[in-house]
Amino acid sequence: xxxxxxxxxxxxxxxxxxxxxxxxxxxxxISYETKERVLKAANxxxxxxxxxxxxxxxxKSNTIAVVIPEVADSFFSLAIKGIEEISQTKGYHVLIYLTxxxxxxxxxxxEDLKNGRVDGILMSVSSETSCSKHIKSVLxxxxxxxxxxxxxxxxxxxxxxxxxxxxGYKATNHLIENGCTKIAFLSVSTLLDINNKxxxxxxxxxxxxxxxVEERFIIQCGNDFxxxxxxxxxxxxxxxxxxxxIGSVENLITPLYLVIKDLCILSPSEVKLISFSNLQTAEILxxxxxxxxxxxxxxxxxxxxxxxxxxxxRNYNWKKENIVIxxxxxxxxxxxxxx
Amino acid sequence: xxxxxxxxxxxxxxxxxxxxxxxxxxxxxISYETKERVLKAANxxxxxxxxxxxxxxxxKSNTIAVVIPEVADSFFSLAIKGIEEISQTKGYHVLIYLTxxxxxxxxxxxEDLKNGRVDGILMSVSSETSCSKHIKSVLxxxxxxxxxxxxxxxxxxxxxxxxxxxxGYKATNHLIENGCTKIAFLSVSTLLDINNKxxxxxxxxxxxxxxxVEERFIIQCGNDFxxxxxxxxxxxxxxxxxxxxIGSVENLITPLYLVIKDLCILSPSEVKLISFSNLQTAEILxxxxxxxxxxxxxxxxxxxxxxxxxxxxRNYNWKKENIVIxxxxxxxxxxxxxx
Numbered sequence: 001x002x003x004x005x006x007x008x009x010x011x012x013x014x015x016x017x018x019x020x021x022x023x024x025x026x027x028x029x030i031s032y033e034t035k036e037r038v039l040k041a042a043n044x045x046x047x048x049x050x051x052x053x054x055x056x057x058x059x060k061s062n063t064i065a066v067v068i069p070e071v072a073d074s075f076f077s078l079a080i081k082g083i084e085e086i087s088q089t090k091g092y093h094v095l096i097y098l099t100x101x102x103x104x105x106x107x108x109x110x111e112d113l114k115n116g117r118v119d120g121i122l123m124s125v126s127s128e129t130s131c132s133k134h135i136k137s138v139l140x141x142x143x144x145x146x147x148x149x150x151x152x153x154x155x156x157x158x159x160x161x162x163x164x165x166x167x168g169y170k171a172t173n174h175l176i177e178n179g180c181t182k183i184a185f186l187s188v189s190t191l192l193d194i195n196n197k198x199x200x201x202x203x204x205x206x207x208x209x210x211x212x213v214e215e216r217f218i219i220q221c222g223n224d225f226x227x228x229x230x231x232x233x234x235x236x237x238x239x240x241x242x243x244x245x246i247g248s249v250e251n252l253i254t255p256l257y258l259v260i261k262d263l264c265i266l267s268p269s270e271v272k273l274i275s276f277s278n279l280q281t282a283e284i285l286x287x288x289x290x291x292x293x294x295x296x297x298x299x300x301x302x303x304x305x306x307x308x309x310x311x312x313x314r315n316y317n318w319k320k321e322n323i324v325i326x327x328x329x330x331x332x333x334x335x336x337x338x339x
Numbered sequence: 340x341x342x343x344x345x346x347x348x349x350x351x352x353x354x355x356x357x358x359x360x361x362x363x364x365x366x367x368x369i370s371y372e373t374k375e376r377v378l379k380a381a382n383x384x385x386x387x388x389x390x391x392x393x394x395x396x397x398x399k400s401n402t403i404a405v406v407i408p409e410v411a412d413s414f415f416s417l418a419i420k421g422i423e424e425i426s427q428t429k430g431y432h433v434l435i436y437l438t439x440x441x442x443x444x445x446x447x448x449x450e451d452l453k454n455g456r457v458d459g460i461l462m463s464v465s466s467e468t469s470c471s472k473h474i475k476s477v478l479x480x481x482x483x484x485x486x487x488x489x490x491x492x493x494x495x496x497x498x499x500x501x502x503x504x505x506x507g508y509k510a511t512n513h514l515i516e517n518g519c520t521k522i523a524f525l526s527v528s529t530l531l532d533i534n535n536k537x538x539x540x541x542x543x544x545x546x547x548x549x550x551x552v553e554e555r556f557i558i559q560c561g562n563d564f565x566x567x568x569x570x571x572x573x574x575x576x577x578x579x580x581x582x583x584x585i586g587s588v589e590n591l592i593t594p595l596y597l598v599i600k601d602l603c604i605l606s607p608s609e610v611k612l613i614s615f616s617n618l619q620t621a622e623i624l625x626x627x628x629x630x631x632x633x634x635x636x637x638x639x640x641x642x643x644x645x646x647x648x649x650x651x652x653r654n655y656n657w658k659k660e661n662i663v664i665x666x667x668x669x670x671x672x673x674x675x676x677x678x
Contacts, residue, residue, distance in 0.1 A: 261623065
């Protein structure tokens with residue numbers, strides 16, 4: 001007889017791998033009848049309960065993976081610091097995998113991680129990721145996945161995010177209060193939940209103040225510096241150009257400042273700026289940059305804490321965790337009424 | 340009889356693990372007599388030559404590790420991009436491990452990597468690393484290690500660096516030519532080869548121009564933002580303060596600019612600035628920052644290329660590789676004579 005694993009056991013029982021796994025771990029989500037059925041089959045097929053109990057299965061590598069789109073963004077480098085702070089106390093190694101915003105690469109990495117190289121995964125999805133099948137298939141192997149910042153909406157898995165909608169709202173409101181009437185929102189991938197929530201907050205703030213939402217002020221940006229420079233230059237050369245700009249991600253800041261400088265536009269008197277960012281250099285730019293500062297370090301810590309709880313605690317329904325840590329508006333020169 | 344591994348074989352023969360490994364791979368570095376002795380013992384102890392031949396040993400994980408001090412520095416995020424570009428074409432996964440400048444952590448990571456999790460290692464040592472025993476012990480396991488940027492001088496291993504001495508010289512000379520007479524060098528860990536070479540270049544440039552090297556202008560900085568802010572503030576509050584400053588690493592830029600701003604010192608008329616950096620934001624600072632820009636992407640690519648050659652080619656003496664890719668002086672407002 002060939003070796004029985006969780007997959008063959010599930011097939012034999014005509015149940016999902018996830019159900020069998022939960023039944024073996026005595027999860028409250030599974031009915032008594034199903035648990036009995038699973039245990040009976042496990043015995044018949046010569047499963048040694050200890051061999052597949054979560055404790056043994058999960059603790060073999062003492063390593064966790066962090067799968068993220070990039071490290072050049074200060075949000076991610078800070079989040080990693082938070083993750084490392086928790087992992088250190090647990091004696092775990094942290095492996096960082098970069099997807100470079102490629103869904104294909106993200107799938108290949110998760111496929112590779114199914115081999116048991118790590119005990120659990122912390123992940124922020126790429127801007128191309130439009131389905132969660134690859135994540136589910138890792139969960140089916142009984143490897144916990146915690147999503148942070150860039151999540152997949154509607155998926156039953158632990159999520160740690162910031163208040164993207166409220167932050168988009170707050171940023172827009174701040175510019176309205178400082179006299180802007182033509183506020184542009186620099187949008188990135190519309191597949192990204194964070195982008196869409198920030199944009200929704202922007203629209204809601206305008207609507208609440210009885211201002212029109214104009215499509216031409218929702219500026220679709222790309223992934224590379226040169227493209228973004230050209231897109232922003234065109235927008236700022238327009239005769240009816242924006243008098244307020246919200247950058248939805250950090251990497252739009254340098255092209256934005258360069259365009260403003262190259263076109264000799266005065267900020268903040270001609271155009272007020274605010275960006276989502278954790279850049280330390282925000283304070284030394286000219287003008288200093290008003291930011292929506294995300295709790296990157298705290299998000300990393302919270303995500304790692306939940307992952308270790310998932311690895312250590314029995315009967316803990318970690319997939320239900322849904323934590324929102326608010327971002328902060330840091331007002332600096334770029335967005336306030338100039339004297 | 341217990342299982343014979345390379346360690347027990349080496350012990351039996353009273354040879355180093357490295358010698359036995361090279362002999363089994365038919366390296367030109369090993370004498371014919373030694374090779375004969377090793378192969379004879381390997382046969383007697385029931386070694387299956389194929390089981391320890393480099394090809395089989397090395398190609399099992401299709402993964403390489405990058406061990407670096409941090410990712411918040413743009414040098415490292417660019418170097419990783421270069422490494423990924425090469426690894427992608429080879430179908431390899433790249434794991435990033437961060438040491439956070441801790442030698443202890445670096446040792447723990449290398450110890451963990453000895454278990455065969457990866458086929459090879461690209462590494463930039465921490466600012467605390469003062470000996471290479473941990474690197475040698477990985478090499479003894481027949482896992483190639485390529486050092487890049489922050490190397491350990493005197494170790495027989497492939498090294499890819501930039502021209503740190505020449506760059507330190509060039510930066511200093513540039514400030515002298517722009518009228519500076521009191522040039523400070525912001526030094527970091529004196530255990531770091533890159534720091535010492537940059538500092539040596541600074542001293543040589545001063546000496547060549549018959550200027551004195553004054554110890555008070557070699558300012559020892561720390562690892563964290565707050566400490567560096569205080570150190571730099573003290574230096575700039577001195578009655579006989581520097582009129583030119585060379586930042587030897589990127590993370591000194593923000594505290595330096597903040598001190599200058601907070602003390603209302605005018606740059607470049609009162610103090611000229613230059614820093615080693617790959618920061619994209621150098622162009623949007625006020626004043627725009629003159630930099631020594633390192634070939635980070637190219638260094639990453641070269642290091643990865645040598646590693647894959649080491650994994651793929653037989654009889655290739657990769658340890659002898661020693662590549663120097665020059666840095667570039669990018670002159671901007673912060674260092675030039677103000678009108």
